[in-house]
Amino acid sequence: MTSPAPEIAAGDYAVEVEDLAIRYHGKPALSGVTFQVQRNEIFGIIGPANSGKTSFLRAINRMDLMTAGMEVSGSVRVEGRDVRSWRNPYALRQRIGVVFPLPVGLPLTIYDNVALSSRLRGTRRKADLDVIVERCLRRAALWDEVKDRLDSLGSLLSGGQQQRLTIARALSQDPSILLLDEFSIAVDPVTTMRIEEVLAELKSEMTIVLVTNLVQQARRLAARTAFFLTGELVEVTETEAMFEGGAQDPRTTAYVEGKFG
Amino acid sequence: MTDVAHAADRRDLAWWVDRAVQVLVLAGGLSAIVFIAGIFVFITREGAGFVFDRFDFREFFFSPRWTPTSSHNPTYGALALIAGTASVTGLAMVVSVPFSLGAAIYIGEFATGRVRETLKVLVELLAAIPSVVWGFIGLSIMNPLIIQIFDVPIGLNVLNSGIILGLMAAPIMTTIAEDALKAVPDTYREAAEAMGATRWQVTFKVVLPAARNGLVAATLLGVGRGFGETMAVLMASGHSINLPTSPFDSVRALTATIAAELGETAAGSDHYQALFTLGIFLFLVTFAINFAADVFVRGGQRKHRRRGRRPAASANP
Numbered sequence: 001m002t003s004p005a006p007e008i009a010a011g012d013y014a015v016e017v018e019d020l021a022i023r024y025h026g027k028p029a030l031s032g033v034t035f036q037v038q039r040n041e042i043f044g045i046i047g048p049a050n051s052g053k054t055s056f057l058r059a060i061n062r063m064d065l066m067t068a069g070m071e072v073s074g075s076v077r078v079e080g081r082d083v084r085s086w087r088n089p090y091a092l093r094q095r096i097g098v099v100f101p102l103p104v105g106l107p108l109t110i111y112d113n114v115a116l117s118s119r120l121r122g123t124r125r126k127a128d129l130d131v132i133v134e135r136c137l138r139r140a141a142l143w144d145e146v147k148d149r150l151d152s153l154g155s156l157l158s159g160g161q162q163q164r165l166t167i168a169r170a171l172s173q174d175p176s177i178l179l180l181d182e183f184s185i186a187v188d189p190v191t192t193m194r195i196e197e198v199l200a201e202l203k204s205e206m207t208i209v210l211v212t213n214l215v216q217q218a219r220r221l222a223a224r225t226a227f228f229l230t231g232e233l234v235e236v237t238e239t240e241a242m243f244e245g246g247a248q249d250p251r252t253t254a255y256v257e258g259k260f261g
Numbered sequence: 262m263t264d265v266a267h268a269a270d271r272r273d274l275a276w277w278v279d280r281a282v283q284v285l286v287l288a289g290g291l292s293a294i295v296f297i298a299g300i301f302v303f304i305t306r307e308g309a310g311f312v313f314d315r316f317d318f319r320e321f322f323f324s325p326r327w328t329p330t331s332s333h334n335p336t337y338g339a340l341a342l343i344a345g346t347a348s349v350t351g352l353a354m355v356v357s358v359p360f361s362l363g364a365a366i367y368i369g370e371f372a373t374g375r376v377r378e379t380l381k382v383l384v385e386l387l388a389a390i391p392s393v394v395w396g397f398i399g400l401s402i403m404n405p406l407i408i409q410i411f412d413v414p415i416g417l418n419v420l421n422s423g424i425i426l427g428l429m430a431a432p433i434m435t436t437i438a439e440d441a442l443k444a445v446p447d448t449y450r451e452a453a454e455a456m457g458a459t460r461w462q463v464t465f466k467v468v469l470p471a472a473r474n475g476l477v478a479a480t481l482l483g484v485g486r487g488f489g490e491t492m493a494v495l496m497a498s499g500h501s502i503n504l505p506t507s508p509f510d511s512v513r514a515l516t517a518t519i520a521a522e523l524g525e526t527a528a529g530s531d532h533y534q535a536l537f538t539l540g541i542f543l544f545l546v547t548f549a550i551n552f553a554a555d556v557f558v559r560g561g562q563r564k565h566r567r568r569g570r571r572p573a574a575s576a577n578p
Contacts, residue, residue, distance in 0.1 A: 066454060068373065094457030104452040107471040116466065117456050166452070173456060 014039045014177055014207035015060060019074035022055045022064075026071075029055045033074070033233045035226060042199065042208045044222030044239060046215050046255070051228040053211045057179045060209070061096040062089045079176065094121065097170030097206075101182040103162035105154035106169075110137075110146050113154040113165055117173045132172055139202070140168035141194050160191030167195065171202075178208045184217065196221060215256045219243050227252045304544060308537030311337075315531055316538065325504050327518070329532040330525075337535045339542070341502045345419075345512030348505045349494055350487035352423025357431040357483055362476065364431070365438035370464045381439075388432035392492040399425040399497025413509045417499035420508040425497045426487050434483040441475020442468060474557045481554035485547050491516035515539050 015037040022030040030052030037043040045053050055070075057063075062083050064070040076083045078092070086092040094117070106113050114133045115123075123129060133150070137143040142164040146157070154165050163183055170178060180199070184192040199208055199221060212218050218225045219239055227234040227242075227249070235248045247253045254260060315337070324338025368380050399421050407416030445468050453463045469476070491514075499511025500521065519536050526533040 061455060063451075063455065066451075090457045090459050092457075093455060096455075098452075098455040100448070100452065100455075102448065104448045106449055106452060106467055108467070116453070116458075120456070120458050120462055120466070169456070 012039050013037065013077075014041070014079060015043075015209065016077040016080075017056075017074070018077075020056070020059060020076060021073045022052065022059055023071045023073075024055075024067075025069035028231055030228070030231045035233065035236045037207060037209060039207055040203055040205075041224065042203055042210055042222045044218035044225035045209065045211045045228060046213075046218050046225055047228035048255070048260070049213075050230065052231045053228050054181055056228070057098070057181055057209065057211060059083075060177070060179060061093050061098060062086070065089055094173050095176050097173050097175035097178040099163070099166050099170055099178070099180045099183045101185045103159055103166050103186060105157055105162040105165050107153060107155045109151050110154045110157070110165060111150040114168050114172050117169065136168040136171040137165075139171055139198065140164045141198050142168055160187045163187050164191070164195065164198075167198065176206055178202065178206050179211075180208065181211045182213050184212070184214065192217075215243075215258075227255060229255070301544060304537050304540045308534050308541050310529075311531060311534030311538050312541070315535070321538075325502065327502050327513075329522070329535055335531065337531075337538075339515070339539060341504050342513055342515045342518050342539070344504050345498065345502075346488060346494075346514040346516070348419050348512060349422045349426055349498060349514060350484060352419055352508065353426035353430055353487045354480070354484060356424055356427025357434055357487075358480055360427070361431040361434035361438055361479070361483070364435045365442060365479075366464060366469075368435070369439045369442035370468060371460065384432045384435050388436065390429075392429065392490060393496075395425050395429050396493040396496030399493060403497065407509075411509065415499060415511060417497055418509050418511045419498070419505050421499075422494050422497035422512075422514075423508070425493050426490055429490065429493060430483040430486045433486060434479045437479035437482055438472075438476050441472040441479060444475060445471045478554040478557040481550050481557065485550040485554070488550065489516060489543065489547050491520050495520055515543055519543075 013036045017036070018034050020030065020033040021028065033052075033056065045056065047053055058067065058070070059072045059076055060078065060083065064072050072084075078096070083089075083092060106116070108116065111129075111133055114136050115129045118129060118132050123132070134143060134147075137146065142161060145161060146165075154162065157165060163186065167183075178199075183195065187195065196217065199210070202208065208221075210218065210222055222239045224236055225239040225242055226236045227247075229251060234252055237247055237252070241247070242252060243256055245253060247256070317337075321337060321339050322343070323340055324336065325341035325344070326336040326338040327342060328334075328336045364380075364384065368377055368384070372380060400417070403421045403425065404416035407413065407418070407421055411420075449467050449471060450463050453467045454460075458466065494514045495517035498514060498517065500513050500517055501511040502513050503510050505512050519539055522532070523536050526536065
C-alpha cells in the first residue's frame with residue numbers, strides 16, 4: 001500500500017470534488033461531498049446500499065445528462081477541469097472508463113466489443129485494431145481464454161469472462177480514469193482475485209475509483225477509502241488506518257467491522 | 262402426522278379454478294386454430310373444382326390475360342394481377358421502410374417524455390384509419406396531385422397506390438419496430454454511452470444490430486399487410502389489367518380482383534372458382550410471409566434467451 005505523498009500540487013489531482021450534491025427529481029441522493037483523488041491512486045468508496053456511491057460515479061462522467069430527473073450541483077473537476085465545462089461530453093466520457101456491477105457484454109463479437117471504442121474514434125485499419133484488441137484483452141487477463149474465438153458473441157461469455165471483457169473494453173478507451181462500480185457482484189471469487197491483480201497493475205497507468213460492497217476488497221486495493229452513508233460522506237481515511245481502528249467516525253468503524261450494512 | 266396430511270390434501274376452490282381456467286384457455290387456443298384451418302378448407306373447397314379441372318399452371322402464372330367473362334374463350338392468366346400486387350407492394354415497402362424505421366428510431370431512441378408518448382399514440386391512431394379512407398385520399402388528393410406534378414393523363418397507378426399502401430403499412434411497422442428496439446436492454450445503451458458513444462453511434466452500432474431480427478420481422482409483416490390490402494389498392498391503383506413498365510401505369514391487384522368480381526359471378530362457376538384460386542394463392546403467400554416473420558422473431562428471442570440464461574446463474578442481482 002502506497003501512502004500519499006506529503007505535498008501534492010493542485011494539478012496532481014485526478015478528481016477533485018467540491019460540495020457535490022446530487023438529487024433525483026428533487027430528492028437528495030448525495031450532498032456535501034468534498035475530497036480529492038490523486039493521480040495513479042486506487043481510491044476506494046464503501047458504504048451500504050443507497051448511500052450514493054453509484055450516483056457519485058455517474059456525476060463524474062456526466063451520466064446525469066442521460067438520466068431523467070438527475071441534478072448535480074457543486075463541482076467535479078477531472079484533471080483540473082470542471083466536467084460541466086466540457087462542450088463535448090462524449091469526449092469527456094472517452095477519457096473515463098466505466099465498469100458496471102453486472103457485466104455488459106454488448107451483443108457483438110468479442111473482437112468488436114473491444115474494438116468498438118477505437119472504431120467510434122475513427123480507427124479503421126484492421127492491423128491497428130488487432131493490436132489494440134489483443135493488448136486490452138491481455139491486460140484484462142482474458143486473452144488466453146478467448147483468443148481462439150474472437151468471432152463469437154461477447155454476450156455469450158460467462159459472467160466472470162464478460163466482466164473482464166468489459167474491463168478490456170474500458171481499457172481500449174485508453175482512459176486516464178477508471179471507474180469500477182461493484183465489479184465483483186456477479187463474478188466468482190477466483191475471477192475477482194484475478195481482476196484485483198489486474199487493477200493493482202493498472203494503477204501505474206491510470207487513476208482508479210473503486211466503488212465496492214466488499215470492505216475487504218477496498219482494504220486489499222485502495223490506499224485511501226471514502227465511507228458514504230445515506231447520501232453523505234462520513235470520512236476519507238487511509239484504508240489501513242480505517243481497518244485498524246483509526247477511523248475518525250465510530251460509524252465507519254462499525255461498518256468495516258461488519259456491525260451493520 | 263398422516264392425518265394432518267390427509268386433511269390438507271383437498272381439492273379446494275383454488276384447485277378447481279385453476280383446472281377450469283386451463284380448460285378455458287385451451288379451448289380459446291384451439292378455436293383459433295380451428296377457425297384458421299376452417300378458412301383454409303373453405304377457400305380450398307370453393308376453388309378446388311378449378312384447381313383440379315381447369316387449372317393450367319403455365320396460363321395462371323405466365324399469362325397476363327385475365328378474361329374470365331369472355332363468352333367464347335375465357336382465360337385465367339394471373340400474371341398481370343400478381344405483377345400488379347407485387348409492384349404496388351414493392352413500392353409501398355420503398356416508401357414505408359424508411360418512414361417506419363425512422364419513426365421507430367426517433368420514438369424509441371431519441372424522443373423522451375411527453376413527445377414520445379404523444380407520438381406513440383398518434384402512430385397507433387394512424388394504424389386505425391380504415392383502408393377505405395386511405396383509398397379515398399388516393400382517389401381525391403393523390404390522383405390530381407400526380408396528374409399535375411408529373412403531367413400524366415391518369416393519376417391512379419402504381420405510384421399512387423404504392424404511396425398510399427406505404428403510408429398505410431408504416432404505422433403498424435413502426436409499432437412493431439419500436440417494440441423490437443424496446444426489447445434491447447438499456448444496459449447496452451448505458452454501457453455504450455459510458456464509452457463516449459454519441460446517441461447516434463449507440464443506435465447505429467449497438468441497438469440496431471441487437472434488434473435486427475425484430476426489424477426484419479416488422480418489415481415482413483408490413484409486406485404481408487401490403488399483399489393482403491384490398492380496398493385502398495382497388496381505389497388508388499386504377500384497376501386495369503396491365504403488366505406495369507413504369508410507376509405511372511395503372512395496375513390491378515389480386516385482392517382487388519376478388520373484391521370487384523366475386524359479386525358478379527355465379528356461385529360454383531369457373532370464374533367463381535378461379536377467384537377462389539387467387540384466394541388460395543394469396544393465402545399461401547401471406548402465410549409464407551408471416552411464417553418467415555415469425556421465424557425471424559423467434560430467432561431474435563432465442564438469442565436473447567440464450568444471452569439471458571448463461572450468465573444469469575451468476576449475473577442476476
